[in-house]
Amino acid sequence: MKSYIKAISTYFPKQILTNDAISEEFPEWNSEKILQKIGIQERHIASKEECASDMASQAVLQLIEEHQLDKDKIDFLLLCTQTPDYILPTTACIVQDKVGLPTDCAALDINQGCSGYIYGLSVASGLIASGNFKKVVLVTVDTYSKYIHPKDKGNLSIFGDAATATLITPEGDYEIKQPTLGTDGSGAENLIIRNGGTRQARNENPEDLDNFIDMKGGKIFNFIVKRTPEVIQANLALNGWHFEDIDLFIFHQANTHILEKVRQDMEIPVEKFVIEMRDYGNTISSTIPIAFSEHLRKFPKKPKEKILFVGFGVGYSWGAICIETVKKQA
Template identity: 50%
Template sequence: MKANIQAISYYLPEEILSNDLINQEFPEWDIEKISSKTGINSRHISAKDEFSSDMAVKAAEKLFKEHNIDRSKIDFLLFCTQSPDYFLPTTACIIQEKLGLETTTGALDYNLGCSGFVYGLSLAKGLIAGEMAKNILLITSETYSKFIHPKDKSNKTIFGDAAAATLISAEKGFCSIGNFVFGTDGKGAENLIVKQGGMRFPVLEDNEDIKDEFGNVRNDKNLFMNGSEIFNFTGEFVPILIKGMLEKANLDQDQIDLFVFHQANKYMLNYLRKKIKIPEEKFYISMENCGNTVSSTIPIALYEALKEGKLENLQHLILAGFGVGYSWAACNLTIE
């Protein structure tokens, strides 16, 4: 049984953190440099009382309204987040109640970052193939800004908050979901991490701030990213991921009409594009007004590509997510 993407919508919080505002706080942080290297002009920041479930509900409500979807037909909810409302209960259960989904709906959280959307598509396809569900609501929602130290100019520049809602169905959609390739290397866990807050390292009251060589301030309850190691990881594994994906799908690279990668930053994406030898016109970037929204970057990019007519007259797409974990995954889509 085929699994198809029927519709996508997304939600961005109201507060906007522009490059101008970052430059006002950090005058030494050149606006032109920020924009040219990251490809980001602004990012959206969740309100103090706005959390992942709140954004998830807003994204789902937009999905239902924009695409005239009957919520009573949803029979499974998959929720991807690394910033859940609580350790327990499962945030997906809270979202089910807030959305008024049927109590016969299955619901679960899974903790993945940049590869999370592709993993979610694989879970949804498996549920449909196993005849356990027919209409799956896949929501990605992340509030990384709440992990970032106010004086960490590097991570503040890159990450934005967002939620995306996608309907995957056994019924016909705008594209069908094909094959998958996955990868994991936990040796990279320390290079993108919020160390405190879980059971192993509870949050301490007397955390000491540390300033790095670039002037970024953080402590162990904040997001830490070793940018150079993350860059090296993507340069090594993403080309292998794409090669494996092409082999799994039995397609040549020149048969792929469009590649949509996790929108990490413009510099990294262009580096990967050139290394894999993807023509610029076949490589989609859309992060200028929202930044790196972690698990929501790919569905947001797909939504924008659809809106701009970029998917018209195309047949084969490849999606690729990679990052925190380390975790990576790719899949191919066929436009119906």
């Protein structure tokens, strides 16, 4: 059975952190310099009281309202986050209750980062293909801002908070093709929060950097530049598509420096390459659905028959998946 993306909705916290505000805290970190270096002007930040389940619930409610869904028909809630409310219970279970989804709706968390949307689509597609589920809602949500040290101007500039909800069904507007996924755990130390699990407990020391995100940007950059072309070619071959067939390339929106390097290396035409992160920042697993929905809203008549999603990052993990627009009957 085929699976399709039927609808996407997004949610952003009300609080906004601008480049100007960052520059006020770090005068050497010029506002325009931030924009030129990473392509971000502002980013949404979750309030102190706002956690993953709150944002995820809002995204699902948006999906239900905007697309007039019967929430009693949703039979699987798949939630991708690396910043859950608690170690247990599952955040998806909390969201099921907050939204008021039926108790015969399955709920499952995926702990995955910047490739999370690709992994999530792969799992959701498999659930539909099994024939056991008809309406799967894939939620992506993260609050990385809660794990950034207040003096870490680099990560403060890069990351934003957001949530998205995608409805996957046996019929819809965008067919989900076969995925290509990969993992290299030897890179785990290059993007990590060391404290907070069972190996090293989180503590109350605000100066203990192990309580916060540690990202080795240079190694992440090298990994992405090397791995992305490989996973793209593998996924195109798997689905019998050719590079020149793709109308839109939508990568995880890490930062514009990385994106532009990969685009140039692969000789992807600018008009086919989607960058939508100026007002959102790097929102982890939410960047691809945000970029996709924003680009469609801004350019509804742009060619989009064949689309390629590519995610990469923490883990290391990576993935690519082809999406084909369903042709409308005349």
